[in-house]
Amino acid sequence: MGYYMSQHYSKFFIPTEKRVEALDALKVIAARKQNWAWVQMEKILEATTIEKALYACRWTYLADLQEIHFEGKKFGDEDTIFDVLAPFVKNGSWISMSGEEDAHWRWEFNGKRCRSHTAFIRYNIITQEEAEKRFLRLVAKIVMKRGGAVLISRVPPDDTLYTATLSGHRGSCLGKTPLKAVRALWKDLKK
Numbered sequence: 001m002g003y004y005m006s007q008h009y010s011k012f013f014i015p016t017e018k019r020v021e022a023l024d025a026l027k028v029i030a031a032r033k034q035n036w037a038w039v040q041m042e043k044i045l046e047a048t049t050i051e052k053a054l055y056a057c058r059w060t061y062l063a064d065l066q067e068i069h070f071e072g073k074k075f076g077d078e079d080t081i082f083d084v085l086a087p088f089v090k091n092g093s094w095i096s097m098s099g100e101e102d103a104h105w106r107w108e109f110n111g112k113r114c115r116s117h118t119a120f121i122r123y124n125i126i127t128q129e130e131a132e133k134r135f136l137r138l139v140a141k142i143v144m145k146r147g148g149a150v151l152i153s154r155v156p157p158d159d160t161l162y163t164a165t166l167s168g169h170r171g172s173c174l175g176k177t178p179l180k181a182v183r184a185l186w187k188d189l190k191k
Helices: 016-032 041-046 050-056 078-088 128-146 178-190
Strands: 005-011 059-062 067-070 094-099 104-109 114-119 150-155 161-166 173-175
Touching: 005 067, 016 041, 016 050, 016 078, 041 050, 050 059, 067 094, 078 104, 078 114, 128 150, 128 178, 150 178, 161 178, 173 178
Parallel strands: none
Antiparallel strands: 005 094, 059 067, 094 104, 104 114, 150 161, 161 173
16 A cells, blocks of 8 residues: 655755754664554664765755755655654755645745645636637627727737727737737726
């Protein structure tokens, strides 16, 4: 059994002057606790560097790159390991992970503690049809409130921008799409 997890990215650094202290702290906790899931306890206690101790915990620490890589497959006692190391890890360090059922989280270090933050991914996909409906609703709203007609045209020389103008209104508004130009016009009219 166990919970599968994988790593995405990291920015993780233990300053040189704190590495021996970090190793000692990890050894103290490892000596007190009899067994951590998926960890070679004797290897932690025998380790001469923090890199070797982390490797026994299934993590490869690359100090020169300020990265850490998960070498295991399943979630173990990472929360305990990172809580112990947190006071020695540079403020602003983080490790981004994902697990089963599309779970996402990140361990973040503030120089004193390690906190786990859950992430939620939301996809905001608008179909072409929905974009056109929004566009037409906004144009209709402008015309109903202000009267006149909305003129939309491409801007030369390369035709990558659009301009939206309301008849009888001074000025026009630019946008990368017709909808963005009309939105800019709507904001301008509300001033």
